[in-house]
Amino acid sequence: MAFEEEEKIFDDFLRTRGLKHSEQRRDILKTFLETEKHLKADELDELVKKVNPSIGRSTVYRTLKLFRESGLCRELKLDDGTSRYEHLYGHEHHDHLICKSCGNLHEVYDHEIEKLQENLAKKHGFNITSHKLVMYGICSKCGN
Amino acid sequence: MAFEEEEKIFDDFLRTRGLKHSEQRRDILKTFLETEKHLKADELDELVKKVNPSIGRSTVYRTLKLFRESGLCRELKLDDGTSRYEHLYGHEHHDHLICKSCGNLHEVYDHEIEKLQENLAKKHGFNITSHKLVMYGICSKCGN
DNA sequence: TTATCTGCAAAGCCTTTGCACTTAG
DNA sequence: CTAAGTGCAAAGGCTTTGCAGATAA
Numbered sequence: 001m002a003f004e005e006e007e008k009i010f011d012d013f014l015r016t017r018g019l020k021h022s023e024q025r026r027d028i029l030k031t032f033l034e035t036e037k038h039l040k041a042d043e044l045d046e047l048v049k050k051v052n053p054s055i056g057r058s059t060v061y062r063t064l065k066l067f068r069e070s071g072l073c074r075e076l077k078l079d080d081g082t083s084r085y086e087h088l089y090g091h092e093h094h095d096h097l098i099c100k101s102c103g104n105l106h107e108v109y110d111h112e113i114e115k116l117q118e119n120l121a122k123k124h125g126f127n128i129t130s131h132k133l134v135m136y137g138i139c140s141k142c143g144n
Numbered sequence: 145m146a147f148e149e150e151e152k153i154f155d156d157f158l159r160t161r162g163l164k165h166s167e168q169r170r171d172i173l174k175t176f177l178e179t180e181k182h183l184k185a186d187e188l189d190e191l192v193k194k195v196n197p198s199i200g201r202s203t204v205y206r207t208l209k210l211f212r213e214s215g216l217c218r219e220l221k222l223d224d225g226t227s228r229y230e231h232l233y234g235h236e237h238h239d240h241l242i243c244k245s246c247g248n249l250h251e252v253y254d255h256e257i258e259k260l261q262e263n264l265a266k267k268h269g270f271n272i273t274s275h276k277l278v279m280y281g282i283c284s285k286c287g288n
Numbered sequence: 289t290t291a292t293c294t295g296c297a298a299a300g301c302c303t304t305t306g307c308a309c310t311t312a313g
Numbered sequence: 314c315t316a317a318g319t320g321c322a323a324a325g326g327c328t329t330t331g332c333a334g335a336t337a338a
Contacts, residue, residue, distance in 0.1 A: 020292055022292090024293080054294095055294085057295090097265055097270050097272075106268055108264055108265075108268055110264045116254055116256050116260070120257065121241060121252075124252055126243070126279070126281040126284070128241075132278050134276050135265055135274075137274075138270065138271045164312050164313070166311080166318060185302080199320085201320090202320070202321080205303065206318085227303095
């Protein structure tokens with residue numbers, strides 16, 4: 001329940017940009033940080049409304065955009081066309097493994113793969129800045 | 145300019161499903177096959193209209209869906225929220241390298257990475273069925 | 289005070305759908 | 314003949330935006 005670092009990041013971000021603090025932004029940030037899940041915008045909106053029903057959906061969208069810009073989260077676009085937001089601070093880089101049957105989403109990491117990607121990109125004259133690897137499959141619970 | 149195989153695939157697909165041939169479907173398929181590029185739906189629509197201006201956008205969307213179902217193409221969702229369609233038949237599996245500066249899209253492949261993905265998934269009890277790897281960076285023309 | 293925020297409703301974007309008509313088989 | 318296809322306009326789903334009033338600094 002201690003999110004000092006994240007709060008400080010957002011705080012600094014707002015100050016640096018000359019933006020303001022507000023009850024809405026505080027509520028949305030708190031709700032977002034407390035939910036260690038890959039949320040969709042409207043799921044976050046729903047949770048936020050439980051805390052403060054008067055907050056509008058546009059404010060959630062606008063605030064989510066600030067979170068992205070501040071580096072607190074990033075947007076993950078899935079193949080079904082929906083976007084989810086995942087926490088970034090204190091989370092090592094990882095890729096995703098998604099069960100096509102139950103929809104479960106796992107975070108995975110393989111250092112070898114990362115390195116090979118670097119090399120592959122270099123071979124093509126690219127300076128890689130980021131990447132996205134999503135693997136779809138059937139998890140052990142659902143499968144076989 | 146010879147797309148017999150692709151045309152046969154689509155032909156068989158339609159017949160198997162009890163669907164019909166039509167001038168529109170022929171025109172759209174021909175236009176799609178002749179354009180070896182990752183097109184967006186509305187770009188294809190535009191090209192198709194040059195051949196046959198009376199074809200409606202909904203028909204393009206509906207036909208693109210058939211192409212996907214027949215295995216002729218697949219949808220590629222990029223981070224900017226747009227979808228592009230890429231040819232599948234006669235194209236080996238590959239991943240993508242996209243230049244953040246000029247938007248150029250390269251198809252790349254690395255067998256090692258593929259294998260490691262398999263292993264990584266297995267380690268987590270997943271049976272991988274597909275994956276999507278997109279790397280973003282700066283290409284040699286734009287970079288440094 | 290005044291630039292930024294906010295909620296609402298409206299507008300945007302891309303894609304899908306309902307409908308009445310047309311057409312392939 | 315009749316199931317399937319088509320174009321159009323309308324509707325969807327998600328996200329952004331314009332605006333007038335509210336508020337942080």
